Amino acid sequence: GIQVEQSPPDLILQEGANSTLRCNFSDSVNNLQWFHQNPWGQLINLFYIPSGTKQNGRLSATTVATERYSLLYISSSQTTDSGVYFCAVDTRNSGNTPLVFGKGTRLSVIA
């Protein structure tokens, strides 16, 4: 099945710093989503971005489907950005698994 790799696995930032999180996937995809999992476990939708670029406030994402990667940019980070960021993809070629998740990037923003 499709492989999803996220990097870096852990990231510590000073408040106000910028960061880039990467998601590589091994096959063509029909859907790609970025999620933020807060400390209470809730998964919050950030972007639905199978291709192209989107922006929402301090966050933006770019997916280059032909090169099989996606990037999540966080600018002017805040302590509330802390948590785990997941990339998830789906492909109709991977059997009956609608979304395949990466292992996530754990972000800690310190004041």
Add this chain to the structure above:
Amino acid sequence: DGGITQSPKYLFRKEGQNVTLSCEQNLNHDAMYWYRQDPGQGLRLIYYSQIVNDFQKGDIAEGYSVSREKKESFPLTVTSAQKNPTAFYLCASSPKTGGEIFNEQYFGPGTRLTVT
């Protein structure tokens, strides 16, 4: 408010007992999903359902069962056959447009199950 609810938030059971986790959505979504998350890991698919009275196994269906008798409800039963049931369980749903299941998924708050 529209959304996905899961209950209870925390659940404790003795080994050997079956337990059912609730998932309800009022988003009028056709598809619903159950995922399992273990500490430090991503999510893995247990079961999903595209339509009422139909569901498909995911990658780790062994030891679990589901039903989809109503569009808004997709309960998950963790049976005594599941060897490592202690985990965080997340339910999700997605709209179904154009006959495709592969749409943006939205998640409930999750249920933490501890089996001792």
